[in-house]
Structure formats: C-alpha cells, structure tokens
Amino acid sequence: xxxxxxxxxxxxxxxxxxxxxxxxxxxxxxxxxxxxxxxxxxxxxxxxxxxxxxxxxxxxxxxxxxxxxxxxxxxxxxxxxxxxxxxxxxxxxxxxxxxxxxxxxxxxxxxxxxxxxxxxxxxxxxxxxxxxxxxxxx
Amino acid sequence: xxxxxxxxxxxxxxxxxxxxxxxxxxxxxxxxxxxxxxxxxxxxxxxxxxxxxxxxxxxxxxxxxxxxxxxxxxxxxxxxxxxxxxxxxxxxxxxxxxxxxxxxxxxxxxxxxxxxxxxxxxxxxxxxxxxxxxxxxxxxxxxxxxxxxxxxxxxxxxxxxxxxxxxxxxxxxxxxxxxxxxxxxxxxxxxxxxxxxxxxxxxxxxxxxxxxxxxxxxxxxxxxxxxxxxxxxxxxxxxxxxxxxxxxxxxxxxxxxxxxxxxxxxxxxxxxxxxxxxxxxxxxxxxxxxxxxxxxxxxxxxxxxxxxxxxxxxxxxxxxxxxxxxxxxxxxxxxxxxxxxxxxxxxxxxxxxxxxxxxxxxxxxxxxxxxxxxxxxxxxxxxxxxxxxxxxxxxxxxxxxxxxxxxxxxxx
Numbered sequence: 001x002x003x004x005x006x007x008x009x010x011x012x013x014x015x016x017x018x019x020x021x022x023x024x025x026x027x028x029x030x031x032x033x034x035x036x037x038x039x040x041x042x043x044x045x046x047x048x049x050x051x052x053x054x055x056x057x058x059x060x061x062x063x064x065x066x067x068x069x070x071x072x073x074x075x076x077x078x079x080x081x082x083x084x085x086x087x088x089x090x091x092x093x094x095x096x097x098x099x100x101x102x103x104x105x106x107x108x109x110x111x112x113x114x115x116x117x118x119x120x121x122x123x124x125x126x127x128x129x130x131x132x133x134x135x136x137x138x
Numbered sequence: 139x140x141x142x143x144x145x146x147x148x149x150x151x152x153x154x155x156x157x158x159x160x161x162x163x164x165x166x167x168x169x170x171x172x173x174x175x176x177x178x179x180x181x182x183x184x185x186x187x188x189x190x191x192x193x194x195x196x197x198x199x200x201x202x203x204x205x206x207x208x209x210x211x212x213x214x215x216x217x218x219x220x221x222x223x224x225x226x227x228x229x230x231x232x233x234x235x236x237x238x239x240x241x242x243x244x245x246x247x248x249x250x251x252x253x254x255x256x257x258x259x260x261x262x263x264x265x266x267x268x269x270x271x272x273x274x275x276x277x278x279x280x281x282x283x284x285x286x287x288x289x290x291x292x293x294x295x296x297x298x299x300x301x302x303x304x305x306x307x308x309x310x311x312x313x314x315x316x317x318x319x320x321x322x323x324x325x326x327x328x329x330x331x332x333x334x335x336x337x338x339x340x341x342x343x344x345x346x347x348x349x350x351x352x353x354x355x356x357x358x359x360x361x362x363x364x365x366x367x368x369x370x371x372x373x374x375x376x377x378x379x380x381x382x383x384x385x386x387x388x389x390x391x392x393x394x395x396x397x398x399x400x401x402x403x404x405x406x407x408x409x410x411x412x413x414x415x416x417x418x419x420x421x422x423x424x425x426x427x428x429x430x431x432x433x434x435x436x437x438x439x440x441x442x443x444x445x446x447x448x449x450x451x452x453x454x455x456x457x458x459x460x461x462x463x464x465x466x467x468x469x470x471x472x473x474x475x476x477x478x479x480x481x482x483x484x485x486x487x488x489x490x491x492x493x494x495x496x497x498x499x500x501x502x503x504x505x506x507x508x509x510x511x512x513x514x515x516x517x518x519x520x521x522x523x524x525x526x527x528x529x530x531x532x533x534x535x536x537x538x539x540x541x542x543x544x545x546x547x548x549x550x
C-alpha cells in the first residue's frame with residue numbers, strides 16, 4: 001500500500017467523522033480563522049484562557065475541508081487543553097506530524113499544519129503582533 | 139476508410155510510452171492526469187537526445203556547421219507547427235515557454251498599449267487563470283473592464299449573454315476552446331464572428347484543444363491562439379502563440395534583447411522580422427524542435443482519430459461516474475465533451491480522494507485546476523479530474539471507478 005492509505009489510519013478518519021471540541025465558543029479570549037484557498041480548507045479556532053491569561057483552558061474549532069486538515073484541527077484542539085501559550089508559540093510542523101502519527105506526502109503537509117498556524121496566529125493577534133483582519137493561510 | 143482504421147491501436151501506442159509500464163507496490167500506473175501534462179513518446183524523447191548528442195548549438199549566431207544545423211531545425215520547427223494548426227507560415231508562430239506566457243505576450247504587447255478606460259475585455263466564467271488573471275491585471279493597469287460570459291446549468295457558454303456582452307466597447311474577446319474543468323467544447327468560431335462584428339480581436343486559449351482534435355486557426359478565424367507543448371506529447375518549456383501576421387507586425391515587442399533586433403545603435407533599435415521579433419534572447423531550441431516532432435507523431439496517428447478516441451473515453455467515464463448516486467460530475471453530457479471529467483464524491487474532499495486513488499496507482503488531478511472563480515460558480519472549492527490521452531483505455535477508467543468505490547468505503 002502507498003503513502004495515502006497510511007494517511008487515513010483509523011484515528012484520522014475517526015477525528016474527521018467525529019470531530020472533538022467542535023463548535024463556536026461564545027466567551028473565547030482568542031479566536032481566529034484560516035484558509036487554504038487552493039483546497040478550500042477553512043478552520044476557525046476558539047481559545048479560552050485560565051485566569052493567569054497564559055494557560056489554555058479550553059479550545060474549540062469549526063471548519064470545513066479535507067480529512068487531514070479537519071482531523072488535525074480536532075486532534076490539536078485536544079492537545080492544546082492545559083498547555084501554556086508559550087508552548088504553543090514554540091510548536092512547529094514536526095509536532096503536528098508527530099501528533100497525527102502518519103506519513104504525509106509533501107503536498108498534504110500544508111493541510112495538516114493549517115490548524116496549528118491558525119492557533120499560533122490567533123495568539124499573535126492576542127499578543128498584538130498581528131493585524132486582526134489578517135486571514136491565516138498555509 | 140474501414141472501421142478498423144478509424145480507431146486507435148492503443149496497444150501499439152502504449153509501446154512508445156515506457157513510463158506507462160511503471161508499477162507502484164506491484165500495481166501498474168493508471169495515468170489520468172493528461173490535462174495537466176501528457177507523457178512523452180519515444181520518437182520525441184529521441185529527438186531531444188539527438189539534438190543534444192549531435193547538433194546542440196546556439197541559433198542565428200554561428201557560421202559554423204552545428205549552429206547552421208540547429209538554426210535550420212529550429213526555424214523549420216516553426217513551419218511544422220504552423221502547418222499543424224493551419225497558420226500561413228512561420229511568421230505567425232511564436233515560441234514561448236507555455237500557454238500562460240503566450241497569453242501574457244498578447245496582454246503586455248497588445249493589451250497594455252491598446253486598452254484604456256472605457257474599453258472592455260470579454261472573458262468567460264470558465265477561463266483558466268492563465269487568461270483570467272492576466273487580463274484582470276492588465277485591465278486594472280489600463281483602466282479597462284473585464285466582463286465574463288456566464289455558463290448555463292449544463293456548463294456551456296450562454297451564447298445569448300455573449301451576444302449582449304460583446305459590444306462596440308469590446309476590444310478583446312479571450313475565450314478558452316475546451317474547458318480544462320468542465321470539458322465543454324466552446325463554439326470559438328462563432329465567438330470569433332461575434333468579436334469581429336464589433337471590431338474586437340479574439341484570443342483563443344487552445345491548451346486543451348490543440349493536443350486532441352484538429353484545430354485550424356484560419357477556420358476559427360482566431361486573431362491569437364495559445365497552447366503548450368507538454369500537453370500534446372511534447373516537452374515542458376515550450377509553448378506557442380499564433381498571431382495573425384498583420385497584427386504581429388503592428389504590435390510592439392514584449393521582450394527586448396538579442397536576436398529580436400535587426401540593427402542597434404546607441405540611440406535606437408530596429409526590430410527583426412517575424413517571428414523572431416518576439417523571441418528575444420537564446421530561444422527554447424531543443425524543446426521547439428521536439429514540439430515539431432510531437433506534431434509529426436500526432437499527425438501520424440491522426441488528429442481526427444485522437445478526437446474520437448478521447449470523446450469515447452470521456453463518454454465512458456462520464457457514464458460510469460454518473461451511475462454512482464453520490465458522485466457529482468461537472469459539465470456537459472457524455473456525448474459532447476472534451477477528454478476529461480471533473481467530479482466530486484460526496485463526503486470526501488477531492489484531495490483525500492486523490493490520495494486514496496494514488497494507493498491504487500491511479501493518478502488524477504485534485505484541486506481547483508487553476509479555475510477558482512469557476513469553482514465558486516460550481517459551488518465547490520475543489521474537484522477531482524480524470525483526463526485522457528491517446529494511450530488510455532476503458533479498463534483504466536474501470537480502475538478509476540473501483541478506486542472511487544474504495545474511497546467511499548474508507549470514508550463510510
């Protein structure tokens with residue numbers, strides 16, 4: 001079997017079909033949207049912070065697109081609960097590839113990392129480093 | 139002509155394409171991405187190696203034997219391409235990098251000088267970005283306006299709307315001949331008449347038509363016509379812009395430099411004769427010669443036979459895919475389309491579908507096919523597209539459909 005089938009392990013398909021933490025969050029401290037116009041993948045993430053303003057209490061998302069992008073957002077929303085903003089700022093694409101636990105063909109990596117980029121850009125907006133109007137693309 | 143002679147000997151043709159023998163994990167490749175690029179037959183590959191092994195030299199510069207041989211072969215390649223598309227001669231055939239560069243040549247050399255506020259460029263909703271983005275940006279720079287001929291529910295051009303949209307303000311009508319997404323075969327000859335009735339020029343994007351059907355620029359009465367070598371059994375890096383000689387003579391060059399000049403002083407320059415006026419610098423020599431070899435190869439098979447073969451495969455693929463309740467196929471019905479079928483499987487993104495098809499060694503394109511605005515009209519961000527060429531078979535389309543079943547099962 002080729003690389004593609006490995007991409008669609010049960011875990012990925014499960015998160016795609018039954019996304020975790022799916023839905024909008026009314027009292028989010030951070031919310032941000034990103035898209036890959038070429039594929040039509042869109043992901044909007046919502047983050048609620050603890051009282052310390054530095055620890056993530058809860059993450060939710062809404063989105064549309066391919067299985068890789070949506071499963072990645074679902075899994076990431078689980079991963080980020082309880083993490084510090086500092087830790088999220090320091091994440092890179094290898095963390096996403098490790099999280100997904102599958103081999104991705106080069107063309108599909110940008111689907112996988114969109115959610116991470118949305119989260120990181122959302123934090124940048126929160127930090128005042130990025131214009132709120134800016135839409136994230138990967 | 140007997141019935142036998144009217145069909146392609148696909149088995150014999152496939153022998154000229156060793157790449158089709160490739161296997162991935164023991165499964166033989168099914169190559170259905172021909173609208174993106176076609177494979178290259180042995181005679182064309184041999185032309186390329188023969189050039190580099192035996193007469194590689196710069197053209198139009200050397201008095202030596204190699205340069206003479208390369209120059210003659212390169213110039214004659216223009217003659218061969220002119221013959222292939224029914225042009226009057228080499229003066230009307232400019233070699234470029236690809237269709238996109240050909241479109242840009244028209245837009246920059248003609249559009250930038252001729253367009254201004256109040257002028258209109260009429261395009262279609264099914265334009266490839268190669269012409270859509272190019273005219274959109276030239277219009278912005280000149281103050282001209284772009285208008286788009288809408289498509290009908292069946293994916294054809296609304297010709298009544300076209301007649302309304304093209305007016306005396308129209309300076310250019312730029313239309314795709316065969317849609318790379320819908321497979322629609324547009325009535326370019328009729329559109330040329332409409333354009334000419336209003337003293338406008340017509341540019342035809344023939345990237346998806348010259349490779350697979352007889353195309354005659356004189357019959358169409360096209361003012362400009364663009365296509366690429368790598369979609370017609372030729373190499374990448376070579377495209378063609380056909381232009382009517384009197385228009386090319388009046389137009390200013392697009393690129394300046396060596397080879398496009400006749401005489402240069404510190405103060406001014408005089409342009410070279412056609413088509414070299416538009417081929418500045420060392421041209422695409424080997425690829426140009428190989429394109430002529432591709433024309434020979436295709437003519438030996440017969441363009442009418444190729445057209446029939448593609449129509450047959452497209453009709454078969456359309457019918458097989460529309461049998462599936464959860465597959466949406468875009469564009470006109472089976473009996474009237476170019477050799478490609480774009481579709482979506484409900485609940486499976488085109489990129490996921492393409493990845494899963496890749497497991498069965500079935501190569502298709504997935505995405506927006508460089509027609510994002512058209513996909514907006516269709517109401518989807520992306521689609522899967524199977525596109526056919528001279529070496530494809532109905533068995534391969536069966537493999538495509540089987541792989542679609544696999545994808546459905548995986549995502550169920």
